[in-house]
Amino acid sequence: MTTAAIIVAAGRGTRAGGDVPKQWQVIAGQTVVEHTLDRFAAHPHVDDIVLVVAAEDLDFVDALGLEARATIAHGGSTRAASVLSGLARTNADYVLIHDAARCAVPADVIDRVIDALQTHDGAAPALAVTDALWTGAQGLVSGVRDRTGLFRAQTPQGFHRTAILAAHGACAQDAADDVEIARSAGLDVAIVGGDERNLKITTPGDFARAAHHLEVPMDIRTGNGFDVHRFGPGDHVVLCGVKVPYERGLQGHSDADVGMHTVTDAIYGALARGDIGQHFPPSDPQWKGAASYIFLEHACQMARDMGFTLTHVDCTLICEFPKIGPVAAAMRAEMARIMQLDVDRVSVKATTSERLGFTGRGEGIAALATVTLVKS
Numbered sequence: 001m002t003t004a005a006i007i008v009a010a011g012r013g014t015r016a017g018g019d020v021p022k023q024w025q026v027i028a029g030q031t032v033v034e035h036t037l038d039r040f041a042a043h044p045h046v047d048d049i050v051l052v053v054a055a056e057d058l059d060f061v062d063a064l065g066l067e068a069r070a071t072i073a074h075g076g077s078t079r080a081a082s083v084l085s086g087l088a089r090t091n092a093d094y095v096l097i098h099d100a101a102r103c104a105v106p107a108d109v110i111d112r113v114i115d116a117l118q119t120h121d122g123a124a125p126a127l128a129v130t131d132a133l134w135t136g137a138q139g140l141v142s143g144v145r146d147r148t149g150l151f152r153a154q155t156p157q158g159f160h161r162t163a164i165l166a167a168h169g170a171c172a173q174d175a176a177d178d179v180e181i182a183r184s185a186g187l188d189v190a191i192v193g194g195d196e197r198n199l200k201i202t203t204p205g206d207f208a209r210a211a212h213h214l215e216v217p218m219d220i221r222t223g224n225g226f227d228v229h230r231f232g233p234g235d236h237v238v239l240c241g242v243k244v245p246y247e248r249g250l251q252g253h254s255d256a257d258v259g260m261h262t263v264t265d266a267i268y269g270a271l272a273r274g275d276i277g278q279h280f281p282p283s284d285p286q287w288k289g290a291a292s293y294i295f296l297e298h299a300c301q302m303a304r305d306m307g308f309t310l311t312h313v314d315c316t317l318i319c320e321f322p323k324i325g326p327v328a329a330a331m332r333a334e335m336a337r338i339m340q341l342d343v344d345r346v347s348v349k350a351t352t353s354e355r356l357g358f359t360g361r362g363e364g365i366a367a368l369a370t371v372t373l374v375k376s
Protein backbone atom coordinates (compact mmCIF):
# COMPACT_ATOMS: atom_id res chain seq x y z
CA MET A 1 0.00 0.00 0.00
CA THR A 2 1.34 3.45 -0.90
CA THR A 3 0.68 6.64 1.05
CA ALA A 4 0.70 10.24 -0.16
CA ALA A 5 0.56 13.38 1.95
CA ILE A 6 -1.57 16.19 0.52
CA ILE A 7 -0.51 19.41 2.20
CA VAL A 8 -3.01 22.22 1.64
CA ALA A 9 -1.32 25.61 1.60
CA ALA A 10 -3.55 27.75 -0.61
CA GLY A 11 -5.36 29.76 2.08
CA ARG A 12 -4.85 33.48 2.65
CA GLY A 13 -4.22 33.31 6.39
CA THR A 14 -6.33 36.39 7.08
CA ARG A 15 -6.66 35.69 10.83
CA ALA A 16 -2.89 35.25 11.27
CA GLY A 17 -2.00 38.60 9.65
CA GLY A 18 1.44 39.51 8.31
CA ASP A 19 2.73 40.73 4.95
CA VAL A 20 2.36 37.31 3.32
CA PRO A 21 0.01 34.37 4.06
CA LYS A 22 0.97 32.48 7.23
CA GLN A 23 2.36 29.42 5.42
CA TRP A 24 5.02 31.61 3.73
CA GLN A 25 6.13 33.35 6.91
CA VAL A 26 9.42 32.32 8.51
CA ILE A 27 9.61 30.74 11.97
CA ALA A 28 12.51 28.83 13.51
CA GLY A 29 14.74 29.46 10.50
CA GLN A 30 12.48 28.60 7.56
CA THR A 31 8.98 29.04 6.20
CA VAL A 32 6.02 27.31 7.86
CA VAL A 33 5.48 25.26 4.68
CA GLU A 34 9.08 24.00 4.70
CA HIS A 35 8.75 22.81 8.29
CA THR A 36 5.56 20.94 7.35
CA LEU A 37 7.24 19.39 4.30
CA ASP A 38 10.17 18.29 6.48
CA ARG A 39 7.82 16.40 8.80
CA PHE A 40 6.28 14.33 6.00
CA ALA A 41 9.48 13.93 3.98
CA ALA A 42 11.15 12.43 7.06
CA HIS A 43 8.33 9.98 7.75
CA PRO A 44 9.27 6.44 6.68
CA HIS A 45 5.76 5.49 5.51
CA VAL A 46 5.01 8.54 3.38
CA ASP A 47 5.91 7.75 -0.24
CA ASP A 48 4.85 10.92 -2.00
CA ILE A 49 3.92 14.54 -1.20
CA VAL A 50 1.51 16.84 -3.05
CA LEU A 51 1.67 20.52 -2.07
CA VAL A 52 -1.39 22.60 -2.92
CA VAL A 53 -0.67 26.32 -3.35
CA ALA A 54 -2.55 29.35 -4.65
CA ALA A 55 -1.64 30.40 -8.20
CA GLU A 56 -0.53 33.81 -6.90
CA ASP A 57 1.95 32.13 -4.53
CA LEU A 58 3.96 30.32 -7.22
CA ASP A 59 6.82 32.81 -6.78
CA PHE A 60 7.32 31.44 -3.26
CA VAL A 61 7.42 27.92 -4.68
CA ASP A 62 10.11 28.96 -7.17
CA ALA A 63 12.17 30.92 -4.65
CA LEU A 64 12.20 28.02 -2.18
CA GLY A 65 12.75 25.34 -4.83
CA LEU A 66 9.70 23.41 -3.65
CA GLU A 67 9.10 21.70 -7.02
CA ALA A 68 12.02 19.46 -6.09
CA ARG A 69 10.35 18.44 -2.84
CA ALA A 70 6.70 17.88 -3.82
CA THR A 71 4.25 17.66 -6.70
CA ILE A 72 2.73 21.14 -6.92
CA ALA A 73 -1.05 21.48 -7.39
CA HIS A 74 -3.06 24.72 -7.72
CA GLY A 75 -5.49 25.48 -4.90
CA GLY A 76 -9.08 26.68 -5.05
CA SER A 77 -11.11 29.35 -3.31
CA THR A 78 -12.21 26.95 -0.54
CA ARG A 79 -10.26 24.41 1.47
CA ALA A 80 -12.35 21.59 -0.03
CA ALA A 81 -11.52 22.79 -3.56
CA SER A 82 -7.84 22.81 -2.68
CA VAL A 83 -8.03 19.26 -1.31
CA LEU A 84 -9.79 18.06 -4.47
CA SER A 85 -7.05 19.62 -6.60
CA GLY A 86 -4.43 17.76 -4.54
CA LEU A 87 -6.32 14.47 -4.75
CA ALA A 88 -6.22 14.71 -8.54
CA ARG A 89 -2.39 14.63 -8.46
CA THR A 90 -1.84 11.26 -6.77
CA ASN A 91 -2.67 7.59 -7.28
CA ALA A 92 -1.55 6.46 -3.83
CA ASP A 93 -3.73 3.96 -1.95
CA TYR A 94 -3.92 6.13 1.17
CA VAL A 95 -3.95 9.93 1.38
CA LEU A 96 -3.08 12.01 4.44
CA ILE A 97 -4.72 15.44 4.04
CA HIS A 98 -2.88 17.96 6.18
CA ASP A 99 -3.00 21.71 6.90
CA ALA A 100 0.30 23.37 5.97
CA ALA A 101 -0.39 25.55 9.00
CA ARG A 102 0.13 22.55 11.35
CA CYS A 103 3.89 22.64 10.91
CA ALA A 104 4.99 20.83 14.07
CA VAL A 105 3.01 17.62 13.56
CA PRO A 106 4.81 14.83 15.47
CA ALA A 107 5.70 11.62 13.59
CA ASP A 108 3.71 9.42 15.96
CA VAL A 109 0.48 11.28 15.11
CA ILE A 110 1.11 10.41 11.44
CA ASP A 111 1.83 6.79 12.50
CA ARG A 112 -1.46 6.49 14.35
CA VAL A 113 -3.47 7.77 11.37
CA ILE A 114 -1.78 5.35 8.95
CA ASP A 115 -2.23 2.42 11.38
CA ALA A 116 -5.97 3.11 11.75
CA LEU A 117 -6.41 3.12 7.96
CA GLN A 118 -5.76 -0.64 7.98
CA THR A 119 -9.19 -1.13 9.58
CA HIS A 120 -11.19 2.03 8.77
CA ASP A 121 -12.18 4.11 5.71
CA GLY A 122 -10.70 7.14 7.39
CA ALA A 123 -8.83 8.20 10.51
CA ALA A 124 -8.05 11.57 12.08
CA PRO A 125 -6.24 12.80 15.17
CA ALA A 126 -8.12 14.72 17.84
CA LEU A 127 -7.82 15.79 21.46
CA ALA A 128 -10.66 15.32 23.92
CA VAL A 129 -12.03 18.61 25.23
CA THR A 130 -10.88 18.85 28.84
CA ASP A 131 -11.93 22.40 29.76
CA ALA A 132 -15.47 23.21 30.86
CA LEU A 133 -17.64 24.54 28.03
CA TRP A 134 -19.84 27.59 28.44
CA THR A 135 -22.08 29.65 26.30
CA GLY A 136 -21.80 33.37 26.74
CA ALA A 137 -23.48 36.62 25.73
CA GLN A 138 -22.68 40.28 26.40
CA GLY A 139 -19.58 39.25 28.37
CA LEU A 140 -21.55 37.02 30.72
CA VAL A 141 -21.73 33.26 31.03
CA SER A 142 -25.19 32.28 29.85
CA GLY A 143 -24.98 28.50 30.16
CA VAL A 144 -22.88 25.35 30.50
CA ARG A 145 -22.50 22.58 27.94
CA ASP A 146 -21.61 18.95 28.55
CA ARG A 147 -18.08 18.31 27.23
CA THR A 148 -18.49 14.53 27.21
CA GLY A 149 -17.65 13.07 23.82
CA LEU A 150 -16.36 16.36 22.37
CA PHE A 151 -13.04 16.50 20.53
CA ARG A 152 -10.79 19.17 19.00
CA ALA A 153 -10.08 18.05 15.42
CA GLN A 154 -6.58 18.03 13.95
CA THR A 155 -4.92 16.86 10.73
CA PRO A 156 -3.55 14.81 8.96
CA GLN A 157 -6.91 13.29 8.16
CA GLY A 158 -6.25 10.00 6.39
CA PHE A 159 -8.45 8.11 3.95
CA HIS A 160 -8.50 5.43 1.32
CA ARG A 161 -7.96 7.67 -1.71
CA THR A 162 -10.80 6.36 -3.90
CA ALA A 163 -13.29 6.63 -1.02
CA ILE A 164 -12.49 10.28 -0.13
CA LEU A 165 -12.34 11.23 -3.83
CA ALA A 166 -15.87 9.89 -4.30
CA ALA A 167 -17.01 11.66 -1.10
CA HIS A 168 -15.65 15.01 -2.33
CA GLY A 169 -17.35 14.47 -5.68
CA ALA A 170 -20.67 13.89 -3.96
CA CYS A 171 -20.37 16.88 -1.59
CA ALA A 172 -21.90 20.08 -2.99
CA GLN A 173 -20.99 22.58 -0.23
CA ASP A 174 -17.74 23.55 1.53
CA ALA A 175 -16.96 21.81 4.81
CA ALA A 176 -14.72 22.55 7.80
CA ASP A 177 -12.60 19.52 7.00
CA ASP A 178 -12.39 16.19 5.17
CA VAL A 179 -13.84 14.23 8.06
CA GLU A 180 -17.07 16.16 7.62
CA ILE A 181 -17.06 15.35 3.90
CA ALA A 182 -16.24 11.68 4.55
CA ARG A 183 -19.02 11.32 7.08
CA SER A 184 -21.55 12.93 4.76
CA ALA A 185 -20.72 10.10 2.33
CA GLY A 186 -21.17 7.45 5.03
CA LEU A 187 -17.47 6.60 5.57
CA ASP A 188 -16.38 5.45 9.00
CA VAL A 189 -13.66 7.64 10.50
CA ALA A 190 -11.62 6.50 13.50
CA ILE A 191 -10.44 9.00 16.09
CA VAL A 192 -6.77 8.56 16.97
CA GLY A 193 -4.72 10.44 19.54
CA GLY A 194 -3.77 13.98 18.57
CA ASP A 195 -1.05 16.08 20.14
CA GLU A 196 -0.97 19.59 21.63
CA ARG A 197 2.16 20.29 19.55
CA ASN A 198 0.08 19.75 16.41
CA LEU A 199 -1.54 23.17 16.72
CA LYS A 200 -2.76 25.04 13.67
CA ILE A 201 -1.28 28.50 13.23
CA THR A 202 -4.45 30.58 13.06
CA THR A 203 -3.89 33.86 14.94
CA PRO A 204 -0.68 35.97 15.35
CA GLY A 205 0.16 34.49 18.78
CA ASP A 206 0.26 30.97 17.29
CA PHE A 207 3.55 31.58 15.42
CA ALA A 208 5.56 31.71 18.66
CA ARG A 209 3.69 28.69 20.07
CA ALA A 210 4.42 26.63 16.95
CA ALA A 211 8.08 27.73 16.86
CA HIS A 212 8.43 26.50 20.44
CA HIS A 213 7.43 23.00 19.30
CA LEU A 214 9.71 22.84 16.27
CA GLU A 215 12.64 20.75 17.28
CA VAL A 216 15.60 22.29 15.54
CA PRO A 217 18.34 19.72 16.13
CA MET A 218 21.34 21.16 17.90
CA ASP A 219 24.62 20.66 16.03
CA ILE A 220 27.50 20.41 18.52
CA ARG A 221 31.03 19.98 17.14
CA THR A 222 34.44 19.68 18.69
CA GLY A 223 37.67 20.26 16.79
CA ASN A 224 41.25 19.57 17.70
CA GLY A 225 44.46 21.25 16.62
CA PHE A 226 48.17 20.52 16.94
CA ASP A 227 51.15 22.62 15.84
CA VAL A 228 54.91 22.86 16.40
CA HIS A 229 57.39 25.70 15.79
CA ARG A 230 61.17 25.46 16.12
CA PHE A 231 63.31 27.90 18.12
CA GLY A 232 65.77 30.13 16.26
CA PRO A 233 67.55 33.42 16.81
CA GLY A 234 65.59 36.19 18.52
CA ASP A 235 64.77 37.90 21.79
CA HIS A 236 61.04 37.10 22.20
CA VAL A 237 58.27 34.72 21.19
CA VAL A 238 54.63 35.54 20.38
CA LEU A 239 52.27 33.07 22.04
CA CYS A 240 48.47 33.36 21.99
CA GLY A 241 48.84 36.97 20.86
CA VAL A 242 51.17 38.01 23.69
CA LYS A 243 54.82 39.05 23.17
CA VAL A 244 56.91 37.14 25.73
CA PRO A 245 60.59 38.14 26.18
CA TYR A 246 62.91 35.12 25.72
CA GLU A 247 66.49 34.44 24.69
CA ARG A 248 65.35 32.93 21.38
CA GLY A 249 62.45 33.37 18.94
CA LEU A 250 60.16 30.93 17.13
CA GLN A 251 60.72 30.38 13.42
CA GLY A 252 57.89 30.36 10.92
CA HIS A 253 56.52 32.00 7.83
CA SER A 254 54.16 34.20 9.88
CA ASP A 255 54.81 35.44 13.43
CA ALA A 256 55.01 31.72 14.44
CA ASP A 257 52.36 32.03 17.17
CA VAL A 258 52.07 28.30 17.72
CA GLY A 259 49.20 28.63 20.25
CA MET A 260 47.03 30.77 17.99
CA HIS A 261 47.73 28.54 14.97
CA THR A 262 46.63 25.50 16.95
CA VAL A 263 43.33 27.08 18.00
CA THR A 264 42.73 28.30 14.44
CA ASP A 265 43.27 24.76 13.10
CA ALA A 266 40.92 23.34 15.73
CA ILE A 267 38.14 25.68 14.53
CA TYR A 268 38.71 24.72 10.88
CA GLY A 269 38.67 21.09 12.03
CA ALA A 270 35.31 21.44 13.79
CA LEU A 271 33.89 23.03 10.63
CA ALA A 272 35.52 20.37 8.42
CA ARG A 273 36.99 23.22 6.37
CA GLY A 274 40.61 22.17 5.95
CA ASP A 275 43.49 23.72 7.87
CA ILE A 276 45.45 26.92 8.23
CA GLY A 277 47.92 26.01 5.45
CA GLN A 278 45.06 25.61 3.00
CA HIS A 279 43.57 29.05 3.76
CA PHE A 280 46.91 30.88 4.18
CA PRO A 281 49.53 28.96 2.11
CA PRO A 282 53.14 29.42 3.34
CA SER A 283 54.06 29.75 -0.36
CA ASP A 284 52.07 33.00 -0.54
CA PRO A 285 54.43 35.95 0.23
CA GLN A 286 51.59 38.13 1.54
CA TRP A 287 51.53 36.06 4.77
CA LYS A 288 55.27 36.43 5.45
CA GLY A 289 55.61 37.79 9.00
CA ALA A 290 51.81 38.14 9.26
CA ALA A 291 50.22 38.57 12.67
CA SER A 292 48.38 35.34 13.45
CA TYR A 293 45.21 37.09 14.67
CA ILE A 294 44.37 37.42 10.93
CA PHE A 295 44.14 33.62 10.68
CA LEU A 296 42.14 33.24 13.90
CA GLU A 297 39.68 35.99 12.92
CA HIS A 298 39.20 34.27 9.55
CA ALA A 299 38.33 30.94 11.20
CA CYS A 300 35.95 32.63 13.68
CA GLN A 301 34.18 34.51 10.88
CA MET A 302 33.85 31.28 8.89
CA ALA A 303 32.22 29.64 11.93
CA ARG A 304 29.76 32.54 12.26
CA ASP A 305 28.98 32.45 8.53
CA MET A 306 28.16 28.74 8.85
CA GLY A 307 25.79 29.53 11.74
CA PHE A 308 28.02 28.26 14.54
CA THR A 309 28.79 29.88 17.88
CA LEU A 310 32.18 29.20 19.39
CA THR A 311 31.49 28.28 23.01
CA HIS A 312 34.78 27.06 24.42
CA VAL A 313 38.52 26.93 23.69
CA ASP A 314 41.18 24.98 25.55
CA CYS A 315 44.80 25.43 24.46
CA THR A 316 47.82 23.66 25.98
CA LEU A 317 51.35 24.90 25.28
CA ILE A 318 54.12 22.28 25.67
CA CYS A 319 57.52 23.77 26.52
CA GLU A 320 60.16 23.97 29.25
CA PHE A 321 60.73 27.72 28.61
CA PRO A 322 59.55 30.43 28.55
CA LYS A 323 57.40 29.99 31.63
CA ILE A 324 53.73 30.44 30.68
CA GLY A 325 52.12 30.79 34.14
CA PRO A 326 52.91 34.52 34.59
CA VAL A 327 51.48 35.44 31.15
CA ALA A 328 48.60 32.93 30.86
CA ALA A 329 45.97 35.47 31.99
CA ALA A 330 47.10 37.98 29.36
CA MET A 331 47.00 35.23 26.71
CA ARG A 332 43.44 34.24 27.68
CA ALA A 333 42.33 37.88 27.54
CA GLU A 334 43.88 38.47 24.11
CA MET A 335 42.50 35.23 22.62
CA ALA A 336 39.05 36.01 24.05
CA ARG A 337 39.15 39.53 22.54
CA ILE A 338 40.05 38.24 19.07
CA MET A 339 37.45 35.45 19.17
CA GLN A 340 34.73 37.73 20.66
CA LEU A 341 34.31 35.27 23.54
CA ASP A 342 33.92 35.69 27.30
CA VAL A 343 37.32 35.14 28.88
CA ASP A 344 35.89 32.41 31.13
CA ARG A 345 35.31 30.35 27.98
CA VAL A 346 38.98 30.50 27.00
CA SER A 347 41.62 28.34 28.67
CA VAL A 348 45.37 28.68 28.05
CA LYS A 349 47.56 26.38 30.09
CA ALA A 350 51.01 24.86 29.79
CA THR A 351 52.94 21.73 30.59
CA THR A 352 56.52 20.57 30.21
CA SER A 353 57.37 17.23 28.63
CA GLU A 354 59.66 16.35 31.59
CA ARG A 355 62.74 17.27 29.54
CA LEU A 356 61.88 14.49 27.07
CA GLY A 357 61.72 14.85 23.30
CA PHE A 358 62.17 18.00 21.22
CA THR A 359 60.20 20.19 23.60
CA GLY A 360 62.16 18.78 26.55
CA ARG A 361 65.45 19.58 24.82
CA GLY A 362 64.26 23.14 24.20
CA GLU A 363 64.29 22.79 20.41
CA GLY A 364 60.78 24.18 19.93
CA ILE A 365 57.26 24.63 21.31
CA ALA A 366 54.28 22.38 20.60
CA ALA A 367 50.64 23.25 21.20
CA LEU A 368 47.35 21.34 21.37
CA ALA A 369 43.83 22.78 21.30
CA THR A 370 40.23 21.64 21.58
CA VAL A 371 37.33 23.90 20.61
CA THR A 372 33.55 23.49 20.83
CA LEU A 373 31.14 24.99 18.30
CA VAL A 374 27.33 24.94 18.60
CA LYS A 375 24.60 25.60 16.06
CA SER A 376 21.03 25.61 17.36
Ligand SMILES: Nc1ccn([C@@H]2O[C@H](COP(=O)(O)OP(=O)(O)OP(=O)(O)O)[C@@H](O)[C@H]2O)c(=O)n1
Pocket (backbone or CB within 6 Å): 008, 009, 010, 011, 012, 013, 014, 015, 016, 023, 052, 075, 076, 077, 078, 079, 080, 082, 083, 098, 099, 100, 101, 102, 200, 201, 202
Ligand atom coordinates in the same frame (compact mmCIF):
# COMPACT_ATOMS: atom_id res chain seq x y z
N1 LIG B 1 -8.85 27.89 -0.12
C1 LIG B 1 -8.06 27.35 0.81
C2 LIG B 1 -8.25 27.64 2.17
C3 LIG B 1 -7.41 27.06 3.10
N2 LIG B 1 -6.42 26.23 2.67
C4 LIG B 1 -5.47 25.66 3.63
O1 LIG B 1 -6.16 24.95 4.64
C5 LIG B 1 -5.43 24.99 5.86
C6 LIG B 1 -6.34 25.30 7.04
O2 LIG B 1 -7.08 26.46 6.81
P1 LIG B 1 -7.04 27.79 7.69
O3 LIG B 1 -6.25 27.63 8.87
O4 LIG B 1 -8.45 28.27 7.82
O5 LIG B 1 -6.21 28.73 6.71
P2 LIG B 1 -6.58 30.05 5.96
O6 LIG B 1 -7.84 29.85 5.14
O7 LIG B 1 -5.37 30.44 5.21
O8 LIG B 1 -6.84 31.06 7.17
P3 LIG B 1 -7.85 32.24 7.35
O9 LIG B 1 -9.21 31.59 7.46
O10 LIG B 1 -7.44 32.92 8.59
O11 LIG B 1 -7.75 33.14 6.13
C7 LIG B 1 -4.33 26.02 5.68
O12 LIG B 1 -3.08 25.36 5.61
C8 LIG B 1 -4.70 26.72 4.40
O13 LIG B 1 -3.57 27.18 3.65
C9 LIG B 1 -6.26 25.95 1.33
O14 LIG B 1 -5.35 25.21 0.96
N3 LIG B 1 -7.10 26.51 0.42
Ligand SMILES: C[C@](O)(CO)[C@H](O)COP(=O)(O)O
Pocket (backbone or CB within 6 Å): 099, 153, 154, 155, 176, 177, 178, 200, 202
Ligand atom coordinates in the same frame (compact mmCIF):
# COMPACT_ATOMS: atom_id res chain seq x y z
C1 LIG C 1 -9.10 21.07 9.05
C2 LIG C 1 -9.01 21.77 10.38
O1 LIG C 1 -7.67 22.05 10.64
C3 LIG C 1 -9.46 20.88 11.48
O2 LIG C 1 -9.21 21.46 12.69
C4 LIG C 1 -9.84 23.03 10.38
O3 LIG C 1 -11.15 22.70 10.18
C5 LIG C 1 -9.35 24.07 9.39
O4 LIG C 1 -9.76 25.34 9.37
P1 LIG C 1 -10.58 26.39 10.29
O5 LIG C 1 -11.05 27.43 9.31
O6 LIG C 1 -9.64 27.00 11.25
O7 LIG C 1 -11.69 25.67 10.94
